[in-house]
Amino acid sequence: MPSRDIPTVKLALVGPIKPYRGGISQYTTQLAHALRNSCALTLISFKRQYPNWIYPGKSDLEPGQEDQKDQQANYCLDIFSPVSWLRAADRIAMDGCKVTIISWWTIVWAMPFALLAKRLSKQGISCVFLCHNLADHGASKLRAWLSWQVLALADGYIVHSEEQRKQLEYRWPDKPVLQRPHPIYGQFPEPTGILPKRGKLEILFFGFIRPYKGLEILISALDRLQDSEIHLTIAGESWSDPHELQSLCQLIPSVDLCLGYASDTESAEYFDRADIVVLPYLSATGSGVASLAFHYGKPILASSVGGLKDVVIDNQTGWLVPPGSASALANSISRISRADALACRPHIERFVEENSWSSMSQDIIDFCGTAQKS
Numbered sequence: 259m260p261s262r263d264i265p266t267v268k269l270a271l272v273g274p275i276k277p278y279r280g281g282i283s284q285y286t287t288q289l290a291h292a293l294r295n296s297c298a299l300t301l302i303s304f305k306r307q308y309p310n311w312i313y314p315g316k317s318d319l320e321p322g323q324e325d326q327k328d329q330q331a332n333y334c335l336d337i338f339s340p341v342s343w344l345r346a347a348d349r350i351a352m353d354g355c356k357v358t359i360i361s362w363w364t365i366v367w368a369m370p371f372a373l374l375a376k377r378l379s380k381q382g383i384s385c386v387f388l389c390h391n392l393a394d395h396g397a398s399k400l401r402a403w404l405s406w407q408v409l410a411l412a413d414g415y416i417v418h419s420e421e422q423r424k425q426l427e428y429r430w431p432d433k434p435v436l437q438r439p440h441p442i443y444g445q446f447p448e449p450t451g452i453l454p455k456r457g458k459l460e461i462l463f464f465g466f467i468r469p470y471k472g473l474e475i476l477i478s479a480l481d482r483l484q485d486s487e488i489h490l491t492i493a494g495e496s497w498s499d500p501h502e503l504q505s506l507c508q509l510i511p512s513v514d515l516c517l518g519y520a521s522d523t524e525s526a527e528y529f530d531r532a533d534i535v536v537l538p539y540l541s542a543t544g545s546g547v548a549s550l551a552f553h554y555g556k557p558i559l560a561s562s563v564g565g566l567k568d569v570v571i572d573n574q575t576g577w578l579v580p581p582g583s584a585s586a587l588a589n590s591i592s593r594i595s596r597a598d599a600l601a602c603r604p605h606i607e608r609f610v611e612e613n614s615w616s617s618m619s620q621d622i623i624d625f626c627g628t629a630q631k632s
Contacts, residue, residue, distance in 0.1 A: 267297035270350040272335075272374070273361030273388070275303045277326050278317050279519065280466070282363050282390055283547030288445065291327070300353045301331040308337060308366060335370065335449040342515035343370045358383055359416070363390035365401045368408045375411040384630045387412040392422055395541055396468040404409055408614035409585060412631030416622060419542075419565030430590075436625040439569050440549045441618040444608045446522050449530030449554075457487035457512065462532035462556075464525070465501065465547045467496040467517075472561065477506050478486035478584035479538075483592055486511040493528045495519045529554035530556050533599040540581055542566045552610055557602035559590060574605035 260406040261396075262374075271293065273286035293299045332349060335341040350358055358378055360371055375385045392407040406429070409415070414434040415426050423437040462562060467473055479489060496503055500517050507513045520528065529535070535551040535558050542564035549610065552557050552569075558576035560566040569578040577594065579586040 263444055265456055267626070268300070268353065268355045268382075269293065269623070269626060270300040270353070270355040270358040270392060271361075272346070272358060272371075274307055275301065275331060278304065278307060279319060281626060282361060282591075283438075284445075285390070286361055286455045286548060287328070288441070288443065288615050290331075291617060292615040293622070295616065296619055298353075299622055300355050301328065302335060302350065303328075303331050303333045304337075305333050305334045305342065306336045306338065307543065332395075337366070337370065338365075338374065340370075341408040343373050343582050344377055347374050347381070347383075350378060351381045353382060354399070356630050357386060359386045359388050359622070359626070360385045360412075362409065363391075365405055368404050372408045372411060375408075378552075381413070384413040384625060384626070385411065385470055386414045386416060387418040389422060389426075392425060393523065395468065414625065416550055416625070420630070421564055430449050434625065434628045435448050436621060438618055438621055439609075439613050440509050440545060441550050441564065441613050441615045443546070443553045446550065446553060447526050448557050449526040450528060450580055452462070453531040453600065455533070455596075458621045459488045459591070459594065459599075460531050460533045461488065461490045461591070462489065462528055462535045463494070463522070463538075464490045464528060464535065464550070465494045467472045467492070467494050467600065469498070470542075472540045472542050472582070473503070475538040475540075475582060475584050475587060477510060479588035479591060480510040480513075482584060484511060488512060488591065490514070491528055491532065492516065493520050495525070500579060519536050526554070529556055532556055533596050534559050534576070534594060536587075537561065538581075538587055539566065545569075552606050555604075557599050557606065559587075559594065571605070573602075574598075575602060575609055578580070 271290055273281040275287040275290060290301050312403060312598050332550060334342050334476050344595055375451050378385055387409055394404040417423050418435045418440045423435050463473055488513040491514045496517055507515050535556050537558055537560040545566060548558055548569055558570050560570045560578060561581035562578040563581045567578060571580055574576055577590055
């Protein structure tokens with residue numbers, strides 16, 4: 259039996275990692291750390307991730323951490339350099355990897371990842387797509403079709419929701435699919451408690467503000483309630499006109515609008531003050547915000563869509579409402595108390611224990627054996 263100190267499995271992982279920011283980067287970074295404990299890992303990331311005109315935020319790098327790179331990673335992929343895509347495949351082959359895990363979340367990288375997968379396949383290397391999304395949120399029929407063309411190149415898939423698994427199994431019944439809940443983030447700092455709780459209920463909406471996340475539904479629900487004892491904190495960078503959001507927020511009595519990318523330290527304080535985290539998404543796969551909420555022991559009030567309904571269990575880890583219904587959301591908020599939120603904590607702690615990064619990485623290593631080319 260081989261020693262656990264000498265990894266015998268060789269895998270490659272492709273995706274954004276720190277100092278790139280956002281949920282996909284945080285995910286890939288944590289997964290890479292976990293995989294390194296059990297296998298020999300070749301980690302491929304980006305030299306340039308997006309054209310400036312595509313990314314609406316101020317920067318796709320963590321503020322103040324631009325130079326804090328993983329010294330074991332190869333930051334070689336450039337959106338504008340096909341040569342870099344081919345060289346990445348050759349580096350993976352040179353390192354002796356048998357399976358490559360490619361992070362898939364946006365059509366922007368369709369051509370590079372398609373070329374990468376084809377190059378790897380010619381060298382006898384299997385490709386497993388780790389699907390954060392099957393297609394971009396709100397994608398047109400053409401963009402969705404292009405996404406499926408790229409996904410067809412995979413030898414297997416890793417997903418976080420039953421809905422995604424069923425779609426992939428329907429299209430490619432002979433290809434293996436691993437379904438696992440989004441692992442729980444554990445790298446975020448402890449809060450100091452500098453933000454005291456207010457009123458009878460503290461609600462947090464957190465993360466990038468994009469149309470599919472349904473923030474307008476939440477604001478409409480609170481407008482119906484008009485309860486000054488219910489406090490809403492909106493913390494995140496808006497991908498649309500912030501002035502429209504500011505106008506909407508004037509409809510509700512108690513709101514803190516904290517526009518801009520929240521640092522890990524700031525995030526800890528926002529989650530610490532919250533009683534519940536609300537995810538009124540119109541569509542969803544797995545959710546990094548849900549993982550972060552559970553890390554801080556906070557229950558989630560969410561729309562019953564995508565991967566959210568796989569992890570939010572009524573009256574245990576949170577509550578579910580129909581998507582797009584401001585009245586249903588308002589009714590649910592009006593019935594939740596601070597005591598109800600605290601009562602969910604034991605269930606959340608159990609969920610956290612069962613969904614660690616180490617267990618996720620071991621399942622991935624085992625799964626890659628089934629997806630490997632013969």
